Amino acid sequence: MIARSTGRWTGRVGRARGDPYRERGEGMDTAVGAGELARVHPDDLPDGLVIADHRGVVVCCNAAAARLTGTPAAEALGRPIERALPLEDQDGRPWWRLTDPYGGLATRTGQPERNLLLPGAREVLVSARYVRARPSGELLRLVVSLRGTEARQRIERGNAELIATVAHELRSPLTSVKGFTATLLARWERFTDEQKRLMLQTVDSDADRVTRLITELLDVSRIDSGRLEIRRQPVALGEAVRRRVDALVNNGQTADRFHLDIQEDLPNLWADPDKIDQVLVNLLENAVRHGSGRVTIEVHRAPATRTRQEGTAVTVSDEGPGIPEDAMQRVFTRFWRGSERGGTGLGLYIVKGIVEAHGGTVTVGRSTGGGARFRFILPAGTPAFLR
Incomplete structure (x- = not known):
């Protein structure tokens, strides 16, 4: 968890002119317990980090943010946040104009993660934190976190594949069950006992297939969530x-x-x-x-x-x-x-x-x-x- 140990922000990243953190020993202080402090470089963070000061000017842009946005960190520094990070919602409306972190309600503490668009319709997951001098006070710092959408897309593809697999595997036995039961109900007297027995055995076998598929899906859900119960x-x-x-x-x-x-x-x-x-x-x-x-x-x-x-x-x-x-x-x-x-x-x-x-x-x-x-x-x- 990144926190301030002093009353001011000291982070500034600009790769084009070298690495000021390593040149001057600057960084972000993070509390690690029992009063110990460790220096954390913004480029060490796995997610993108963009920070704007009380004027809305970018004072920090780490390497992950530069990679996600396609804008070098040195170009983002010193620019207004809405120009350094031109985000739009899914309807193409400028996100900063909609959220208005500096002129909106002073009771807000941030924005939950949402899917926004960068220039070129590139998707990115964005969340924001409003750092205020006091509750309902003026905005001192705007902290924006950026993440790629690859992990979410993989999950969505997996869910889509799961639905397609289930639909495919259910279609065959359910078609068989429906066909045989409808035939038996409509023409019961026309079949011999042996034919009826064969049809009912097929229905029973297909019902077992459906039951097994449902059991597999439940097991997959329990395994994924860590809730698989073992009764030894x-x-x-x-x-x-x-x-x-x-x-x-x-x-x-x-x-x-x-x-x-x-x-x-x-x-x-x-x-x-x-x-x-x-x-x-x-x-x-x-x-x-x-x-x-x-x-x-x-x-x-x-x-x-x-x-x-x-x-x-x-x-x-x-x-x-x-x-x-x-x-x-x-x-x-x-x-x-x-x-x-x-x-x-x-x-x-x-x-x-x-x-x-x-x-x-x-x-x-x-x-x-x-x-x-x-x-x-x-x-x-x-x-x-x-x-």
Whole structure:
């Protein structure tokens, strides 16, 4: 937090004539606790900073502000704020004329962050602070903060992509559900019991797809906000793996497609069984859907290291084409898809969020057969509240 330790402003930046802060040792004082003061150079700030004095003349313009505005700091210094920083609102109206910081209401303390335009229709996020001699007193200093809009645009693109993905994934099962139910209601007597059963099974399967998508979206929201709840209890990880493989076999996969290597005497694991089951479902279905050949699942003890306590490691690998080296850094991001075989692109993002919420780690690599190899490690031990 930048604050004044004296009664006057001493900051002045002008790169064209060198760096006065380093030449004269000037800077901005910042309180760091217990009465200590540290000198902070305006160019060290990550956001743009423009400061005008009581006359509305620019006395400080840091490097970030010069980069965002395209105006060298030396040119901004000494100019009126409305000329050094010609901002407009979305309707093209001059922002300084609308806000009138020097002639407007003296009770105002600043302006909240808003999206404004620089010359050339360049967008920038702007907020302002009015520094007064006393409440409702004259304006001593106008402090303006500038930020680029790239981060906000990335969030907006991510939200738009999320909406598009959800709409696409919901359309197919809902169309099927609507079609079969409407057909059954209109022509119930014309179908045999076997035909009705087949239609209802399809509706039930599509309803499960919708439910799973909604669950994934809720999990993504909880992971992003840090609100993913973990309800720990003893988990037999080897048995959990066997159950998931049996479920895949019952759903049509051949038993010889899977090879299990489960070590005996695994360390005690306290975890959320539903969340761990979700991790296993995502990894195994990912291997079956996007890989080929035999899927190998290894469950072994992970010995303690200098940076990690003892735990249990689960490795899922296949014999498919694998993941390109340049894509491995993006595997656990939202909407990453390794092939065109469907899916929301959220499964591996959720896997990473669940494993890390348990205090574990997850990695991706290449298996000995050339396919993808996913490995996650969960720490062993009893929760503190049970010790």
